[in-house]
Amino acid sequence: MKEIQNKLLTKSKATREDHFGRAICYLCIGLIIALVVCILYFITSRGIATFTQNHVNIWGFLAGTNWNPGSVDAHGNPEVGALPMIVTSFSVTVLAAAVATPFALAMAIFMSEIAGKKGTKFLQPVIELLVGIPSVVYGFIGLSVIVPLIRKIFGGTGFGILAGTIVLFVMVLPTITSLSVDSLRAVPLSYRQASAALGANRWQTIYKVILRTAAPGILTAVIFGMARAFGEALAVQMVIGNAVLMPKSLVSPASTLTSKLTTDVGNTVMGTLPNNVLWSLALILLFMSLFFNLLVRFIGKKGSIKK
Amino acid sequence: MKKRNIFSTLLMLGAVGAVLTGCGSNSASSNGSSSASDHAGKITAVGSTALQPLVEKAAGQFQNDNKKINITVQGGGSGTGLSQVQDGAVAIGNSDIFAESKPGIDSSKLVDHKVAVVGMAPVVNKDAGVDNITMAQLKDIFTGKVTNWKEVGGKDEKITVVNRAEGSGTRATFEDAVLSGAKAVKSQEQDSNGTVQKIVSSTPGAISYLAFSYLNDSVKPLSIDKVKPTDANVENNKWKIWSYEHMYTKGKAKTATADFLKYMNSKDVQDSLVKKMGYISIHNMKVQKDAKGNVTDAK
Numbered sequence: 001m002k003e004i005q006n007k008l009l010t011k012s013k014a015t016r017e018d019h020f021g022r023a024i025c026y027l028c029i030g031l032i033i034a035l036v037v038c039i040l041y042f043i044t045s046r047g048i049a050t051f052t053q054n055h056v057n058i059w060g061f062l063a064g065t066n067w068n069p070g071s072v073d074a075h076g077n078p079e080v081g082a083l084p085m086i087v088t089s090f091s092v093t094v095l096a097a098a099v100a101t102p103f104a105l106a107m108a109i110f111m112s113e114i115a116g117k118k119g120t121k122f123l124q125p126v127i128e129l130l131v132g133i134p135s136v137v138y139g140f141i142g143l144s145v146i147v148p149l150i151r152k153i154f155g156g157t158g159f160g161i162l163a164g165t166i167v168l169f170v171m172v173l174p175t176i177t178s179l180s181v182d183s184l185r186a187v188p189l190s191y192r193q194a195s196a197a198l199g200a201n202r203w204q205t206i207y208k209v210i211l212r213t214a215a216p217g218i219l220t221a222v223i224f225g226m227a228r229a230f231g232e233a234l235a236v237q238m239v240i241g242n243a244v245l246m247p248k249s250l251v252s253p254a255s256t257l258t259s260k261l262t263t264d265v266g267n268t269v270m271g272t273l274p275n276n277v278l279w280s281l282a283l284i285l286l287f288m289s290l291f292f293n294l295l296v297r298f299i300g301k302k303g304s305i306k307k
Numbered sequence: 308m309k310k311r312n313i314f315s316t317l318l319m320l321g322a323v324g325a326v327l328t329g330c331g332s333n334s335a336s337s338n339g340s341s342s343a344s345d346h347a348g349k350i351t352a353v354g355s356t357a358l359q360p361l362v363e364k365a366a367g368q369f370q371n372d373n374k375k376i377n378i379t380v381q382g383g384g385s386g387t388g389l390s391q392v393q394d395g396a397v398a399i400g401n402s403d404i405f406a407e408s409k410p411g412i413d414s415s416k417l418v419d420h421k422v423a424v425v426g427m428a429p430v431v432n433k434d435a436g437v438d439n440i441t442m443a444q445l446k447d448i449f450t451g452k453v454t455n456w457k458e459v460g461g462k463d464e465k466i467t468v469v470n471r472a473e474g475s476g477t478r479a480t481f482e483d484a485v486l487s488g489a490k491a492v493k494s495q496e497q498d499s500n501g502t503v504q505k506i507v508s509s510t511p512g513a514i515s516y517l518a519f520s521y522l523n524d525s526v527k528p529l530s531i532d533k534v535k536p537t538d539a540n541v542e543n544n545k546w547k548i549w550s551y552e553h554m555y556t557k558g559k560a561k562t563a564t565a566d567f568l569k570y571m572n573s574k575d576v577q578d579s580l581v582k583k584m585g586y587i588s589i590h591n592m593k594v595q596k597d598a599k600g601n602v603t604d605a606k
Contacts, residue, residue, distance in 0.1 A: 070410075070473060071490070143502075148509060157467050157510050159495060242472075242496040253495045263498045266356075266384020267474035270394075272411035274474060275386075 040286070047283030050276040056080055061280065067244035067260075069274040080277045084246045086284065088254040091161050091247060092236065093229040096168035097176075101222055104173055108180035108218075113206055130174040139238030142167040147239055154251045159241030162250040167235050172225035179224055183217020184210060220296050227292040231285065233258035257281045348376035348563040354388015354401030355476060356499070357518060358552045361423060361584050362401060365576050369567055376563050385409070385476045392555050393417065398564045400555040403476020407598035414598075418559055422571045423552040423586035426519045427481055428536035430504075430526040434511045437461040439530040442547075445485050448514060451492030456512060468494040469506055469515035480550040481516050483600055516548070520585020538587050544594040544602050551596070552586065 011019075050056050056078060064081020066073065073079050107127070111120050146166050151158030187210050195205040211218075233256075241253025242263055261278055268275035352362055359382045366378035383391075385402040389412045392400025403425075406414035429445060431437060435456045440448075447453040448466055457463045470491060471478035475498065482491060497503050500521040507513045508525035519536065522528050528536050531546070540546035560568050570576060577588040595605045 068473070068490075143505070151510065157495070157506075157513070238502070242498075243494050244496075245493050255496075263472045263496060264474060265387075266382070266498075267386045267472055267476075269386045269390040269409055269411035271390075275411075 043279060043282050043286055046276060046279035047286075048280075050080070050273070050280045054078065054273045054276055056273075056277070061277070062086070065246055069268075069277050078273055078277075080273075080280075082257070082277075082281060082284070084244050085255050085257045085260055085281065088161060088240070088247050089230060089256040089258070092164040092168055092240070092256060093226050095161065095165040096172055096229045097222055097226045099165065100169045100173045100176055100225060104176035104180055104221070104225075105218065107173075107177045108184055109206060109211075111177075112181050112184040113202070113210065127174045127177050130170065131178075135171065135232060135235040136238075138167050138171055139235035142235060142239040150251060156251045157241065157253060158251065159239060159253045160249070160251045161240070161247055161254055163239040164236045164254075164256070165250075167239055168229045168232060171232060171235065172229050175228050176221045176225040179221030180214075180218050183214040183221065186217065187213045216299050216302060219299050223292055223296050223299070227289055230288055230292070231258060233262045237262050257285055261285075348373070350376065350378045350399065350564050350567055351381070351397040352378065352388075352399035352401055352554065353381045353383050353391050353397045354399075355385045355403045355552065356382040357403050357425065357476065358401045358423070358554075361552070361581065361586060362554070362571075364580055364584065365571055366567070368575070368580070369570050373566070376567070378567065386474060389417075389555065392557050395557055398556065398560075399568075402553045402555060403550060404479050405551075405553065405598035406555055408479065416557055417555045418557075420554045420556065420560070420568045420571070421551040421589055422554050422568075423577075423581050423589055424541065424549055424592055425552055425586050426536060426538065426541040426546060426549040427477060427516050428519060428522060428528040428546075428548065429514060429516045429531070430507050430522065430528050432507055432509075432511055432513045433527050435461045435464065435466075435514070435527070437529065438527060439533055441532055442485065445529075445531060446487070446489065449482075449486060449491050450489050464512040467510055467513040468492055469503055469510075469513055470494050470496050471503070471516075472496050472498040476550065477516070477518065481548060484548040518585070519587075538591075541587055542591050542593050549587075549596075551589075 050061065051058055060077060061080055061082055063083055064079070065083050066079040066081045067084065068079040071079060107123065111123050115123070142163055146163050147158035149158070150156075150160075150163055154162075191209050191213060192205055195209045200208065236256055237259035240256060240259055242255045242259055243253035244255045244260065245253065247254040261281055264274070265278055268278060350366075352366070359380060363380045366380055370376060370378055385404055386409065388397075388400035388402050389406055389409055390400075391397045393412055393416065400417070402409075406412045406417050406419065429440070437456060437460060440459055444453065444459045448459070449468060449470075451468075453459060454466050455463065456466055468491075471481070473496065477500075495506075497506060497515075500517055503515045503517060504521050504523070504526060507515050507517075517526070517528075519538070519541075522536070530536065531548075534540055534545050536546055536548075541549045554568060554571065556564060556568070559565075572589070574590075577590050581588045593605055594602050596602050
């Protein structure tokens with residue numbers, strides 16, 4: 001009797017293992033959450049300092065076109081207009097996603113609907129390889145191949161939004177493709193069977209049934225691609241020209257938020273205005289990624305496939 | 308599927324390990340450099356990427372002779388170097404510019420050690436058809452008044468100005484010597500000598516400026532007022548565009564750090580390594596420059 005009572009009251013080995021595993025999980029999650037909170041707090045406090053300590057007008061920052069944090073304008077306000085960078089960041093992001101989406105979609109359809117196992121087996125590593133190439137390599141190729149090519153065709157220096165778009169196109173392609181493949185594969189088999197039973201051929205099924213059912217997923221894929229393009233720094237910095245000017249054309253040098261950050265952060269002193277405005281740029285980036293995230297959640301909720 | 312699971316577990320473990328070791332080594336090095344540098348012989352030097360290769364090489368040689376001293380050299384830029392040394396986070400802050408000329412730095416707390424001189428020359432694409440220029444013309448080009456090479460005696464080609472990142476030491480030096488307070492035209496900005504060299508060599512009509520050690524056959528260095536950009540001309544200040552490479556310490560340098568800085572200034576480094584790496588030895592200078600840019604004869 002005693003023995004049985006003991007057995008029931010002491011923790012078994014399995015229970016202890018369970019507790020141990022749970023503790024590790026909580027510890028890791030806690031660490032990650034603390035890390036995220038720290039990062040958010042740090043960027044926000046630094047980014048806001050521009051407006052609270054240096055008394056920069058927030059509209060002057062968001063809508064101004066003159067960027068020269070080291071000097072002041074005629075009214076004695078520091079020249080920290082970030083609009084050219086915001087516009088450029090958006091332009092390269094939207095253009096890259098717009099160019100990449102048709103290619104990515106074609107590849108996704110091919111992989112999930114048309115090619116058999118063999119085709120997928122071949123294409124999958126190709127796409128994964130594209131993800132694995134470091135961004136500095138993309139930038140270097142852009143600098144040595146794409147920029148001279150654009151210079152030859154369009155004149156000018158070759159640096160600019162077009163070069164950035166082409167480099168980013170290759171970089172977001174795998175993201176959009178693989179996420180699209182997942183959403184196409186998630187379309188239930190019964191939909192395809194029903195479509196076939198109604199006499200639709202393969203193309204009609206893909207176009208009228210599968211693509212439409214998977215549309216929210218594909219949209220999510222595109223937004224993830226855009227988030228990646230928006231945040232990419234190094235490769236873009238190498239080909240965009242880094243001139244804080246309102247972009248006049250696709251082949252005139254411009255500067256994105258991220259490229260400005262990587263170029264300038266080492267040359268400024270913590271706590272001074274030129275450094276604080278860089279944190280404000282980082283804050284804009286943070287808000288944008290938050291926005292992209294919320295958008296993805298919203299779309300996901302609206303359009304999940306009901307089985 | 309199973310294989311994938313194993314892979315992802317391994318990856319996770321690796322990532323966690325990397326994070327943990329990363330934290331560990333970080334805290335260790337910051338402890339070492341702030342408090343124990345004089346006892347344990349640990350020195351961290353952070354800052355200017357232009358000076359980094361020289362300090363790294365010198366540190367390597369120095370550590371060969373002094374096995375107990377451990378020197379870490381990092382880049383990050385002159386601004387980072389100055390602010391880190393001011394905060395006491397590192398023992399030495401490397402900078403291309405005087406601490407006095409960087410806003411936000413209290414230069415009275417820092418002690419300057421000049422370890423080398425670097426000359427800079429305007430460079431153009433070989434296509435421009437110019438090899439001499441006056442200082443006034445150079446200023447006009449960089450302020451955007453002159454936009455075609457034919458206006459300064461070259462061929463009919465648009466000038467593409469390639470500048471350095473705002474706040475970088477190289478740009479500060481160049482603007483002090485050439486622009487005399489005027490504002491540079493808005494243009495492309497690149498953040499390294501290597502990229503500038505590549506862009507100028509491949510873009511017709513491009514102009515920028517480079518440290519002497521980056522001059523080669525792919526770009527054309529310009530003479531200014533018929534003075535050629537050579538070490539000898541920098542040493543007697545005929546060539547005006549040059550600056551010191553500084554290694555700053557917070558207060559007077561102590562024990563290991565002082566020894567290392569002394570070594571940087573020794574004949575061993577100045578007569579061989581400094582020249583080999585394309586800098587000009589501080590011992591050869593016949594003039595000296597102060598933080599305001601006044602040049603006097605060296606003592």
